[in-house]
Structures are given as C-alpha cells and as structure tokens.
Amino acid sequence: PVAPDLAGRHVVISAGGTREPLDPVRYLGNRSSGKQGYALARTAVARGARVTLVEANTGLPDPSGADIVRVGTAVQLREAVLKAAADADVVVMAAAVADFRPAEYVTGKIKKKDGQEPAPLTLVRNPDILAEVAADRAAPGQIVVGFAAETDNVLANGRVKLLRKGCDLLVVNEVGERKTFGSEENEAVVLAADGGETPVPYGPKEALADTVWDLVSARLG
Numbered sequence: 001p002v003a004p005d006l007a008g009r010h011v012v013i014s015a016g017g018t019r020e021p022l023d024p025v026r027y028l029g030n031r032s033s034g035k036q037g038y039a040l041a042r043t044a045v046a047r048g049a050r051v052t053l054v055e056a057n058t059g060l061p062d063p064s065g066a067d068i069v070r071v072g073t074a075v076q077l078r079e080a081v082l083k084a085a086a087d088a089d090v091v092v093m094a095a096a097v098a099d100f101r102p103a104e105y106v107t108g109k110i111k112k113k114d115g116q117e118p119a120p121l122t123l124v125r126n127p128d129i130l131a132e133v134a135a136d137r138a139a140p141g142q143i144v145v146g147f148a149a150e151t152d153n154v155l156a157n158g159r160v161k162l163l164r165k166g167c168d169l170l171v172v173n174e175v176g177e178r179k180t181f182g183s184e185e186n187e188a189v190v191l192a193a194d195g196g197e198t199p200v201p202y203g204p205k206e207a208l209a210d211t212v213w214d215l216v217s218a219r220l221g
C-alpha cells in the first residue's frame with residue numbers, strides 16, 4: 001500500500017516526443033519512448049493524484065485512472081499543457097519537445113526532381129514550454145519539474161539548466177548506450193532549486209518516478 005500523499009492534487013505530466021511535420025507523410029522526431037512519463041503517471045495515480053497525461057506519439061497503452069490528452073507537435077503540446085496547468089498543483093515536463101520545427105509545412109508531398117539538389121530545410125524555434133510554465137505559474141505554490149538529458153558535465157550543466165528554466169526540480173539523466181531512451185530503467189540525479197541533490201541509482205523508471213513524487217510532496221504546501 002502506498003501513502004496517498006498526492007490525494008486532492010492535480011498533476012500534469014507530459015510524455016513522449018513531439019513530431020514536427022514537413023509534409024503530409026514526413027516529420028522531424030526524436031527517440032523518446034514516453035516510458036518515464038507513463039511511469040510518473042502510474043505512480044501519481046497510485047499516490048492519489050488526479051492526473052492529466054499529455055501524450056505525444058508514444059503508442060503506449062493508456063495508464064488507468066489518468067485523463068489522457070493526445071497531441072502531435074510542440075505547439076499542440078504547449079497548448080494542452082498550459083490549459084491543464086491552469087488548475088494544477090504540479091507540472092512535470094517529461095516529454096522530449098523538439099527545439100525546432102520546419103518553418104513551412106508543405107501541403108503536398110515533397111517530390112524529388114531528377115538532377116536537382118534537395119531544397120535546404122529551414123527551421124524555426126519552438127517555444128520553451130517548461131520555461132514558460134515556470135515563469136507564469138498558475139498559482140504561487142505550483143511545483144514545476146523538468147527533465148534534462150546530458151552527455152557530459154552532467155551536474156554542472158544541470159545546475160545551469162535548472163536556473164535557466166526556472167523550475168523547482170530538474171531530473172538530470174546521463175545519456176549513453178544502454179541508458180534512458182526506450183529502456184525500462186533509468187539512472188538520474190534530481191537537482192532542486194533550493195540546492196538539494198538526490199541521486200537515483202540505476203533501476204526501474206517507477207523508482208525514479210517515486211523519488212520525484214517524494215521530492216514534490218515535500219515541497220507542496
């Protein structure tokens with residue numbers, strides 16, 4: 001039995017990876033499986049929370065007890081997260097949001113033409129949803145949690161990112177061969193804006209999720 005320490009709380013979790021369409025059949029995407037976000041949703045339900053899961057392209061079975069909002073692109077994910085965040089106690093951005101999207105969407109399939117070089121692909125920036133949610137909190141005590149995948153100087157880069165994003169907690173993953181993407185396990189350090197640093201050893205994504213909820217729970221008023 002799990003303590004229902006999130007009872008009466010509304011938590012919003014984004015999961016998966018955005019796809020930014022080029023034309024009706026092609027997109028720019030990433031390798032996020034959505035498994036960490038789904039583990040966060042399952043564990044939050046188990047701890048009594050009302051959960052809104054904003055899901056981007058995971059193909060995973062719906063976790064029971066959560067409200068699911070399906071999105072495709074970063075712009076759609078932003079809209080869904082901001083809407084759900086309006087009455088949320090906690091927002092956790094576990095989704096891998098594309099930093100850039102194609103500047104133009106081509107309504108017909110882009111064709112190759114004999115003897116012609118491909119046209120260059122122009123990208124524009126997507127909004128930083130985490131930074132926006134953290135800067136414009138729906139309520140003063142709202143807790144905002146981000147994720148960051150780093151390949152080197154993990155802790156130092158994590159601290160810089162935590163400050164830049166303005167969130168309360170940042171879960172920092174070191175990405176490497178066996179680690180993180182698509183896997184059932186994860187290993188991370190959770191950095192807190194108040195200076196805290198909680199290492200989470202290699203293990204199931206549920207264990208990391210529960211550590212996040214422990215830290216969130218301690219910070220909720």
Ligand code: C5P
Binds near residue numbers: 074
């Ligand atoms: O800047 P970086 O992509 O490393 O930050 C990762 C964190 O920021 C994740 O929590 C991700 O969900 C969030 N993010 C976002 N909007 C973006 C890019 C990242 O909310 N455009």
